[in-house]
Amino acid sequence: MRLKGLWAMGVAVMLGTASASAGELSFWHAYAGQQDKTDFINFALDAFAKAHPDIKLDVVPAEQSAYKTKLNTAMASGNPPDVFYTLPGGFLGAFVDGGQMYALDQDLAKDGWGATFLESALAQTTRNGKAYAVPVDVDAAVFWYNKALFAEHGWEVPRTYDELVALAEKIKGEGLIPFALGNKDSWPATFWFQYLEMRLKGSGAVAAFVNNDADATLLPEAGDAFARVADLAQKGYFPIGFNGMSDQEANMLFLNGQAAMLLNGTWQIGASKDAPEGFELASFAFPEVAGGKGDQTDVLAGVAAAFGISEKAANKADAVTLLRFLTSPEVMTKYVDLRKTMVTVKDATTEAAAGPVLYGISNGLMKSAGHLDPFYDTAMPPKATNAYYTSLQGVLDGSVKPEDAARKLEDALKAGQ
């Protein structure tokens, strides 16, 4: 007991007093360590100090990798900061279930603040019908293609899944790789499975598990989705040895014009920055799957970060003022400009700030999306993620049967409930 007490004291001393006195707000964020991140937060905090000189901020920055542990420890010791950066999904969910998050619904309803956010993005920080954080940025997975290569060969962007498969056959016939894929680290192939599941069954299947919905299931469509991915692999539409290649190696094939398409997140724009001459990046939506029960306009897109307020915060009015300022269109447009990432505030992702490719996705695909379905692998419990990763790799190399993989994943998700 004495040791434990000492330990708690040590932690308390390390963390300092996170809750500041009235008129002062403690603010923790993870925008440190990377130039674009620090540029953004410096801009935002300077502007805030000018606009609200009466509110004093006690700012604690941390790097992304260390931040999660730091915030977790502070939350667990009952000494949370007033306003803080958080990840959506299970990470935020744990704080909500512990009664540590302040519900923002009343504030969001005032002056149309809530209406400035993409509804589907706000849904990812909502739990049990209440919004516990405001989303900041969002990553979406789309098909990327080399426009120059398509023009050279006279290929056309496919509108349906059958057209996509037919195009892949054609590309393979011309001696090129239809789809670049480097699945050594297991996450790149998850976009394939998830999009097929979304098209065949509909969005929100894994979210239902995470929200402890008793009817949650991926079946029976998951078997079909796994089978379709296995079929693509078996037909040789992915690079040779893709299960052992890294995402960077797959990118080399794509950027060098050896592979025609790539299903990947919006971070592909940054990854394509140093592409050789003659490469032209463009995107298209994951095509419609005939007979699928899901909304065919849905987009696989996850909120990457959010801001929330602690239930314990003494000065909630000022905390809300800070959140409203951080998510104002001006600050968010600056965010897009500096980080080249889509934001969840409507119309803040301007063409000038985002560049034409990202703007096209933000203004077209994202606006017309029926739902945004967050990335399965980060939304599900870590143990289930491992089952998801290994069974997908197994299905792709033919060592696991699609229906077995579907059952294994379903069981892992059920066990995590």
Next chain:
Amino acid sequence: MTSSSRDVAPKGQTRAALLFLLPAFVLIAVFVAYPIVYAGWLSFFRWDGASAPTFVGLDNFLRLATDAIFWKSLGRNILIAATAIVLQVFLALLIAYCLVRIVPFVSRLFLFFYLVPVMVSEICIGLLWRFLYNPYFGLVNASLKALGLGWLQRGWLGDSATAFPAVVVVMSFTYLGLYVLLFVAAVRNVPESLYETAEIDGAGHFTRFFSITVPMVWDAVRANTLLAIIGSLKTFSLVFVLTNGGPNQASEVVSTYLYKAGFSSFEMGYAATIGFAQIVLTAAGAFVIFRYLKRARGGNER
């Protein structure tokens, strides 16, 4: 014991000696002994790394006993150890013999070449081999094509049939040099007169190697075999960089499995159980092998 005929140092000197040993003792206690004991303690708990650990008794050990992935991974470690004895220790002895007895004039140069991989970090070697194995622009497939063996080309690390052998090859390449170095020193110490006598008797290199060199450097063989086995049972970095245990755990070894249990699934208690089992099995394996090799030494006492 103090009453034996051996010289016992005066009290003051003993104290001084203990004082000098103290820093090493403290470091070992803090960074080796404590973590092992802590892992042993942790293996009786379920713990996600953040909340309070829950005592689960022997649950983790029962789970380990029936965990097919763990036993398959351990099997791969044992296979790695077996190949290491042949492809690292025995091959290194052969190379050392050639360098010292057959081509001594270039032995320094070649020894340097063999040592290069030992001096480079394993992570760098792993990344380098990832490029060599790359199915599209890697040297391995390109060489096969140039040799007219194009039909052998494949995605070495991404194919569940070849991923594990491909990793074993890299391991042998990486660690061979170390054993060559150790054996060169041992072979150089074999008295020249023995070889001269053998030469007069008309013994060829084959006989000289097996009848003189091997018995004369048996102590080094024993030590190096032990090193190779211990290294094989705890191998991690090369597998991690090359395949991360994939595809679908086709090249998983105990350490990468432990890493995934602990730092991907956040099952710290189970990871500790795996680690604890690994240490016990490694120690037991090393002990048995060492004892066996000692007896096999027979009447070759020097």
